[in-house]
Amino acid sequence: MKALCWEGIGDVRVETVPDPKILNPRDAIIRITATAICGSDLHIYDGYIPTMKQGDILGHEFMGEVVEVGRGVKNLKPGDRVVVPFTIACGHCSNCERKETSLCDNSNPNAGLAENVYGFSGSGLFGFSHLFGGYAGGQAEYVRVPFADVGPIKIPNGIEDEKVLFLSDIFPTGYMAADNCNIQKGDVVAVWGCGPVGQFAIKSAFLLGAERVIGIDHHPHRLAFARDRNGAEIINYEETDVIQALAALTGGRGPDACIDCVGLESHGHSVDALYDRAKAMVGLTSDRFHALREAIYACRKGGTVSIPGVYGGLLDKFPLGSAFAKGLTFKMGQTHVQRYLQPLLERIERDEIDPSFVITHRLKLDDAAEGYKTFYKQQDTCMKVVLKP
Amino acid sequence: MSMTSPESRSSIPRVSLKAIRDIENGRSTKSAINVGNVERWASGVGGGLMVVQGLRRGNFSGLALAVLGGALAYRGFTGHCQAYQALDINTAGKRRSDEEESIYKGVLIKHTCTINRTPMEIYDYLQKPENHQNFNVRVESVTKSADGKWHWAIKGPLGSTWRFDSERITDEPGRLIAWKSLPGGDVDNAGSIRLNSAFEGKGTEVTMEVSYEPPAGSVGVAIAKMLGHDPDAQIREDLRRLKQLLETGEVPTVQGQTAGHGRA
Numbered sequence A: 001m002k003a004l005c006w007e008g009i010g011d012v013r014v015e016t017v018p019d020p021k022i023l024n025p026r027d028a029i030i031r032i033t034a035t036a037i038c039g040s041d042l043h044i045y046d047g048y049i050p051t052m053k054q055g056d057i058l059g060h061e062f063m064g065e066v067v068e069v070g071r072g073v074k075n076l077k078p079g080d081r082v083v084v085p086f087t088i089a090c091g092h093c094s095n096c097e098r099k100e101t102s103l104c105d106n107s108n109p110n111a112g113l114a115e116n117v118y119g120f121s122g123s124g125l126f127g128f129s130h131l132f133g134g135y136a137g138g139q140a141e142y143v144r145v146p147f148a149d150v151g152p153i154k155i156p157n158g159i160e161d162e163k164v165l166f167l168s169d170i171f172p173t174g175y176m177a178a179d180n181c182n183i184q185k186g187d188v189v190a191v192w193g194c195g196p197v198g199q200f201a202i203k204s205a206f207l208l209g210a211e212r213v214i215g216i217d218h219h220p221h222r223l224a225f226a227r228d229r230n231g232a233e234i235i236n237y238e239e240t241d242v243i244q245a246l247a248a249l250t251g252g253r254g255p256d257a258c259i260d261c262v263g264l265e266s267h268g269h270s271v272d273a274l275y276d277r278a279k280a281m282v283g284l285t286s287d288r289f290h291a292l293r294e295a296i297y298a299c300r301k302g303g304t305v306s307i308p309g310v311y312g313g314l315l316d317k318f319p320l321g322s323a324f325a326k327g328l329t330f331k332m333g334q335t336h337v338q339r340y341l342q343p344l345l346e347r348i349e350r351d352e353i354d355p356s357f358v359i360t361h362r363l364k365l366d367d368a369a370e371g372y373k374t375f376y377k378q379q380d381t382c383m384k385v386v387l388k389p
Numbered sequence B: 001m002s003m004t005s006p007e008s009r010s011s012i013p014r015v016s017l018k019a020i021r022d023i024e025n026g027r028s029t030k031s032a033i034n035v036g037n038v039e040r041w042a043s044g045v046g047g048g049l050m051v052v053q054g055l056r057r058g059n060f061s062g063l064a065l066a067v068l069g070g071a072l073a074y075r076g077f078t079g080h081c082q083a084y085q086a087l088d089i090n091t092a093g094k095r096r097s098d099e100e101e102s103i104y105k106g107v108l109i110k111h112t113c114t115i116n117r118t119p120m121e122i123y124d125y126l127q128k129p130e131n132h133q134n135f136n137v138r139v140e141s142v143t144k145s146a147d148g149k150w151h152w153a154i155k156g157p158l159g160s161t162w163r164f165d166s167e168r169i170t171d172e173p174g175r176l177i178a179w180k181s182l183p184g185g186d187v188d189n190a191g192s193i194r195l196n197s198a199f200e201g202k203g204t205e206v207t208m209e210v211s212y213e214p215p216a217g218s219v220g221v222a223i224a225k226m227l228g229h230d231p232d233a234q235i236r237e238d239l240r241r242l243k244q245l246l247e248t249g250e251v252p253t254v255q256g257q258t259a260g261h262g263r264a
Helices: A039-045 A111-118 A161-168 A170-179 A196-207 A220-228 A242-249 A271-281 A290-298 A320-325 A337-349 A365-377 B017-025 B037-057 B060-078 B082-087 B098-105 B119-127 B129-135 B217-226 B231-248
Strands: A002-008 A011-016 A028-037 A061-069 A081-084 A142-145 A188-192 A212-217 A233-236 A257-260 A304-307 A329-332 A361-364 A385-388 B107-115 B139-144 B150-155 B161-172 B176-181 B188-197 B204-213
Touching: A002 A365, A011 A365, A028 A081, A028 A161, A028 A365, A039 A365, A061 A142, A061 A161, A081 A161, A111 B231, A161 A170, A161 A337, A170 A196, A170 A304, A170 A337, A188 A196, A188 A290, A196 A212, A196 A220, A196 A257, A212 A220, A212 A242, A220 A233, A233 A242, A242 A290, A257 A290, A290 A304, A290 A320, A361 A365, A365 A385, B107 B231, B119 B129, B119 B188, B119 B204, B119 B231, B129 B139, B129 B231, B161 B188, B204 B231
Parallel strands: A188 A212, A188 A257, A212 A233, A257 A304, A304 A329, A361 A385
Antiparallel strands: A002 A011, A028 A061, A028 A142, A028 A385, A061 A081, B107 B204, B139 B150, B150 B161, B161 B176, B176 B188, B188 B204
């Protein structure tokens, strides 16, 4: 089959590789009908995620048709249409029973490695480095899905792929980011990063009852998208001081909740952002987090900072004093995708949201490497690349 | 103290297994140690490395290196040096008592995890010899005979097989299993698995303790680690696989999956 393989920093290629096969009783093999490139794939492309190996197949946003199931999978059969969560979860450990599926105890075959780095291991992830299990991803014609009896959600016929594909990651991720903010009637929510997850966070904050949502970015197209398509007020951080603007927009209180949809490769031109960049260049820090610092400073007293953006290592100059002084609540982590699949599918079926709004580019799987380049270089106009085998 | 006396039955032997075996075999635990500890370590580890390097070279000079390394490693293992004996040199200094030495030399490994199953479910699983192969990947075969003895063959370093028999010294269903190896095996070991109910609905806290007398003492442990044989990590992973099997019915894996260029 064809698959998009990571060959090194800034080097991904579509190659012919052996077809995946069933390795465990609860596995299934899925024929991919649609897959997408995620912003976090760019962290891998850019070399910010350690423990990648040459030849690793990327991709954690995908859906398709079941072609084969292991003997332990009773609820799926060949021909079923499914969307697969990017977090792999066993369904039976105490974390899975609490629906905290991205914290599954049992799905990371390299849990010992993750324990050495983080103290504990989260769930395995598709196509996201060997620290998270080294599972082959879904930017391919076929993929092996472990614990297929508890992860994938069946999609009724009649809903096109593009409407449900993003249930695999970015829609639940943006939704959980907003859900973590405990939004009350009248709340103002600020969202750093107006990429796909940011757009879903904005949309979800409104769905969950926010009065106003403010999007922060520097790409004019993305800001316009947040304003025109999703109803957000916008701040361009290259033109405006974000902290002052947020104070002005909230009567000096600050937003009730701040969502960091940027993660470990934050841009920005302030002194702290340049300091982070310089340290990252010489290997003294792994994560640049200007956006998160700003979110902490801007948030109202007693407010919530929600972090769906990916972080992997250590942070320097973290303003814990500000967070403490204001009694902030922090919520973060990979998305418990399985928890949100059914309720969000229902929202799509009720036409409350059509997640395909983020798609800007449609390519063949063969052109996936070009898709990475475009997404990487033209973040302003390229919001979401969907690949079809 | 005999391990089979009634008052000690429920306590788990910790590390003085060599002493137990030697007492049971009726022979002295004294040996002709004439090399000091630091020197033994240096000899053992250095000699071990020379063996590995020498064998990797695969030519005559490699063989010579391996032989020399072997002699050094032997000196490290046994603490006995022929040359020192001939010259009447002893760098070992004052010896500790046998008991102290066995505590010093033995290896105790302890790991704990919580398994989302009842203590009896875990106990029942452990009662079946064939299940041990599922979570302990070093077990080549294990059987249980009618007299209650377990017969083990496990993978040792460098493709070797270690054989030993063991018996349960404590067996409290749903609470505690403890075993020790019987005299005459390739590796002396003892261990226990404790099962404690966590708070209601939170599964069972499983504590696995294994102590063993490595064939070449602490030097042997260092060489085994050099050869990629790390018992501490192995027992941690054994416990993890036990949890995975009991909670999910399988051990997650990416072994044999597809990959691109140069890896497939």
